[in-house]
Amino acid sequence: MTLYRRAAWAAGILVVLCVASLLADYVIAAQRAPQDDKRIKSLQEQVKSDASLAPNLAAEQKRITGAHLARKFRDRWLAWSLIAASAAFLASAKRLAPRGAGFQPARVASLPRSSPAPRSTPTLAPGLDLSFVDTAVALHGSGIESAIPLLQAIQTHYRYLPDEALRRLCELTEITPAQVAGTSSFYGQFRRSPVGKHLVRVCHGTACHVSGARQITEELRRYLAIPDAADTDPSRTFTIDEVACLGCCSLAPVLMVDGHTAGRLTPAAAREALKPFDQEPA
Ligand code: FES
Missing domain, CATH: 1.10.287 (Helix Hairpins)
Known part of the structure; x- marks a missing residue:
C-alpha cells in the first residue's frame, strides 16, 4: 500500500x-x-x-x-x-481507494465498524447473512440492467436494503455505489431502514383522508411511541406506512396489518386492530 x-x-x-x-x-x-x-x-x-x-x-x-x-x-x-x-x-x-467507499458517502461511510476488518469479513448487522446477495446475483446477473431486480430481491429477503448487503452487491456486480444510491432513493418501494415485524399500512387515499386517516395515523404513532421522523416503534414490532387507496373505500378509514384489513376505524379501533399482532409470540 x-x-x-x-x-x-x-x-x-x-x-x-x-x-x-x-x-x-x-x-x-x-x-x-x-x-x-x-x-x-x-x-x-x-x-x-x-x-x-x-x-x-x-x-x-x-x-x-x-x-x-x-x-x-x-x-x-x-x-x-x-x-x-x-x-x-x-x-x-x-x-x-477501498472498493465500495463513497457509496452514498454520508450514509454508508459512517456505518459503525467494530474494527478495520478485512473485506471478506465485513461487520454485519446481527443475524444478517449475506449469502443471499450472492444467490441473487447468480440469479439476476451482475450488469447494471439488473440493478432494480437485485434491489427488489434484497428488499424482499431482508425486508429493507441493509448497507452491508448493498456493499456486497457492489463488490459482486458492475453496479456502482452511486447507481445503487440513486436507484434506491428514486423509487419509493425501497427502504433503507429496518422494517418492523408487522407492517401497518394506513390508507391516506381520498375517502380515508376525509374520514379521518390523519387522526388514525397520529393515534397509532402516539400509541406505539414512534419518534418523529421515524416510522417504526422502538421495539421494531410495527412499522406505520401511509399509503394510497387500498381498494376498499366503502370501509374508510382503513388500515391493513400484514394483509389483514380493518375498516370503519376510530382511533381506539385502530389501536385494537394492532393488539392481536402485538400479542403474538416473538
Ligand atoms: S381511499 Fe382508503 S381504501 Fe380507498
Whole structure:
C-alpha cells in the first residue's frame, strides 16, 4: 500500500509540474508573439529603405521560428508526460481507494465498524447473512440492467436494503455505489431502514383522508411511541406506512396489518386492530 501511495504522490506532483509548465509556456508565448510580430514588421520596413539590414531580418525570423519549434517540441513532451502521469496517478489512487467507499458517502461511510476488518469479513448487522446477495446475483446477473431486480430481491429477503448487503452487491456486480444510491432513493418501494415485524399500512387515499386517516395515523404513532421522523416503534414490532387507496373505500378509514384489513376505524379501533399482532409470540 505504501508503494502505491508513493507512486500516487509522485505522479500527482508530476501532473502539477506538467500543467504548470504548459501554462507558463502558454503565457510566455502569448506575451512574446505581439512583440515578435512588431519587431519583424519594423525590420521589414527598415529593409525596404536599407537593403543592408536584410541579414538582420533573416536572423530575427530564424530566431523566432527556432523558438517556436522548440516550444512546440517541449509542449509535446510535456503533454505526453502529463497523460502518463495522470494515468499513473489514477491507477495508484484506484488501488488505494477501498472498493465500495463513497457509496452514498454520508450514509454508508459512517456505518459503525467494530474494527478495520478485512473485506471478506465485513461487520454485519446481527443475524444478517449475506449469502443471499450472492444467490441473487447468480440469479439476476451482475450488469447494471439488473440493478432494480437485485434491489427488489434484497428488499424482499431482508425486508429493507441493509448497507452491508448493498456493499456486497457492489463488490459482486458492475453496479456502482452511486447507481445503487440513486436507484434506491428514486423509487419509493425501497427502504433503507429496518422494517418492523408487522407492517401497518394506513390508507391516506381520498375517502380515508376525509374520514379521518390523519387522526388514525397520529393515534397509532402516539400509541406505539414512534419518534418523529421515524416510522417504526422502538421495539421494531410495527412499522406505520401511509399509503394510497387500498381498494376498499366503502370501509374508510382503513388500515391493513400484514394483509389483514380493518375498516370503519376510530382511533381506539385502530389501536385494537394492532393488539392481536402485538400479542403474538416473538
Ligand atoms: S381511499 Fe382508503 S381504501 Fe380507498
